Amino acid sequence: MKPNFGTPLSSADIESGKVFSVSYEPRLEYAWDTGPAIGRYLQELKNGRLVGRKCHKCDRTFIPPRHFCELCFRPADEWVVLENTGTVNTFSICYVTWDMKKLTYPQIPAVIEVDGASEGYGILHLIADVDPNEVKVGMKVQAVWKPAEEREGSITDLKHWSPLK
Amino acid sequence: MSENVAIIGVGSTAVRAVTPEVSYRELTFEAAQRAYADADISHTEIQSAVCCEEDFFEGISIADEYTPDQLGVVLRSVETVTGDGLHGLAVAAMQIQTGIFDVVVVEAHSKASNILNFDHVIEYALDPIWNRPLGFHPEFVAGLEMNRFLKESGASVEDCDRVVAKNRTNALANPIAAYPARITAEDVAQSPDTFSPMRKMHQARRADGAVVLVLASEERARKASRPIWITGTGWANDTPTLESRPWGSDAATRAAAKMAFGEAGISDPDKEIDFFEVDDLYAYRELLTLASLGVKDGAGKINTSGGSIGMGHTLDTIGLYRVAMCVEALRNGSAGTALAHAWRGVPTTSAAVAILSNNHG
Amino acid sequence: MTKFVRRAQETPPELSWAAAKAALDSAGMTLDDIDCVIHGTAPDAFDGVHYNGEYLAGGSGAWGKPYTRCYVGGGTGVFAPIHAWMHLASGKFKTALVVCEEKMSSCQPHPQGAFLTIFDHTTERALGPNLLWIFALEQQRYMAKHGIKNEEIALASVKNKRNALDHPSAQLGAELTVEEVLASEVMAHPVHRLMVSPTSDGAAACVMAVEDVAKAVTDKPAWIEGVGWALDTAFWTNRDLYYPRYVEKAAWMAYKMAGIEKPAEEIDFAEPYDPFAYKELHHLEGLQLAPKGQAPKLLAEGHFNRDGKLPSVPSGGLLGVGNPIAAAGMMKICELFWQVRGEAGKRQVKGGNPRRGVAQAWGDLMQVGTVIVVGAS
């Protein structure tokens, strides 16, 4: 089964103009309606707190919040203000950006289980103010917020998580 | 069909120009709750889901990630088809016919209002080497097709104006339509030229909405209160290239109809089908579609819902809104056999047809 | 299959055609013999065309035919033949042409950048996530839960890149040691560069047919004995990533259809999805081919080598052959086909007579499992 196609090109083939090409910058822009659950979530981030939603039927408190319980398939029942603390469920020490540029100082992405939510329920976020080698699964962490005047209703209003002191 | 499949539940949201109060999740959740209530089933009974969407309509790469929750089908068999909802319907019916599932749902939604530069998204669908560098507004494709179709068929621009007046007026009686209006063909003739011979009002305006259908095997459908039988499905593509397509005719719809008619045992659609919900993203497309389906006498039977011109262009949800309108007509007795048709819009040549009936076999 | 390469000169439709034509030729069939066409590719960001399925229709042989493009993220390559199976098992069609293609090099400034846009637009993208994050997070959880060492995981890279030396389409076959894998730069701890599959351009395809057609075309068809697929919640940070329960769900669906009760005993070889080294092990556990947390130990014992009891990724996998996403999954289906027919050459397992193999792919936000069991005649 010797393949006949899949002709490899080198960077030189492109740069020398030997191989014709077309470049294009698409404009793919959106304003995604947040809806009631994520809308409130963002608003509360601006207020400097994490909130979840609770379903009385299955007794789960979930974050990120949803308007409905996806397992019971009914509207969720109430908002719950969660704690400012959590536990590292898992983490990485990452040396490249989203578009593969090298980082001098690594980022520490993590899933943080938020206290007050159901066990194992976390969010994707970043850990900082710590020696990367000190980070462990199961470590307790606390939320570090941007100053109130800098918050804009974004997940980045929560600056990062750092070890609980 | 080898095994009979029925639609046992339909749920849709109203079609609206904007829906700022909900995200795609809550929009779809509403349609799903309505569908499951209509079918009188629990979400736990659903074994599989087929979702229809495109990454760049959602603004998400691999948009299928975000499908299961709002349908209540977490950890079940879920697939996404980049087709119109009618393609999804055909796939769901096949899933049931394999015998592995009894209850399968089909979903599509539109949050067209969230796309800030829709024309750029469609531009990105043009061939990047041959067509896109020309830099034209992508709907030139519809202008070319309309001009050629009018030339070959002898239809006039005024015929297209009348399609618009009919569909907008029909939408007045449809409570979920987004663009009803009491207008005449003369009003349409006043609207500005866009892609001549096309005018602005010949083009369906975009809108938001979601539809969920519940499909079931014959055995399961027998327990449902108001099953509507899918007696035939067909879908086909012509060439994707602008260079090799016929331009004055719609080979994809012809092939899809041939397949669906063959399955449903239909030889004369004029006589055997009394309700048509067909593509009208551009007014000429309704005329082109009818010609491709072989319908000669459509008076009073075509897009009585208002079609996409009256209800709104809901991206890949169009076909499911067509089906929802057919099911309503079949259930209320205003139709015995209905046809739903969709085309995916420029620059595609992708069409699908479903034949629905109160009876089967 | 085409060759898998870093950057191909062919356009996406040309790649699709090359693979589809090769599949038809191998079956001794022409387009006239094909009733319906299925395409698998995801996401559109790579080929860089909206309505990508439409764009690829002509190169896939869909002119005038019923055609759909299906996708379940990275699971697409193994899902496309499942989608085709529905077309045939429903009784509606007798033959299907299944084509998977990905041209990742079209995506700028770097193909990996597209993965930013798989994350939730409102609650996650602002953090600047990349694909390495989720793999690293999952690998870390898997290692922490079971006390697994990175040396044990690196061995999967060594095995697969070595296996790929025997694959004519391979992009990254290599003879490496565990030390070399661990000496490669850390991309996102615990993931090192040589534990990551490359970005690739390529296409792969197969022809599927119902029983009577298949028997007329060949005296040794590879039979699809079972298919399964499952998609978990999009709220991935609410799940324990240490174990792919969606793969288990999909696997049991396929095994039940195939009449398999003890998969570790009844399956002769496997092609689990291996975009990262640990994923092969993770997926072998999800596929019930190793007890939870035990895949690394079995790997070290040689259990999954080509001459082991249960050869895993004899093709060389995504780590070695390359990873043009959907086409890489389809490459695993091609491998099953060649293996059960005894045509895999130097890659052949079980002395040319394996009775049955399983292929699996995975995708989305660590969320979907797609599984196919293929048996010999």
Place this chain on the structure above:
Amino acid sequence: MRIPADHEHSAWKGNLPFGSFYTVGLAGQAFFEALRDRGEILGARCSKCEWVYVPAALFCERCFAELKDYTPVAHEGDVVSFTLCHLDLEGERLDPPDIVAIVRLDGAQSVLVHRGLGDPSEWSIGARAKVRLRDDREGSILDIEGFELI
């Protein structure tokens, strides 16, 4: 960026921040070499389907044969259709409108899509048109300036 839609509803604004880079493919490479270097419009013939593809293609969509018979087609042909684009990509009105035409060049079965040149009111289906080439060609569909009526 979070943008409040009104006092109660909000939307999150963002984009898909990637670009695209396309090689023109094997057939495209041959087509553009012929166009740039020799001013030729290259077609590819499928003898089985009696169909000449313009621009040249690697394969026949109809029978899937690999196409190797590349031959130039005429620079003149029939206008199969045309449209007047009154809107640009940003939705702004164009005056005069862009003319977009599809022309079946003599010797080809498929059509070529390009800009129509000249007075929009003179264009009609069935008219004869010919390709106008640029002098400074670099291997792009824009090496063709457009079609002019004969």
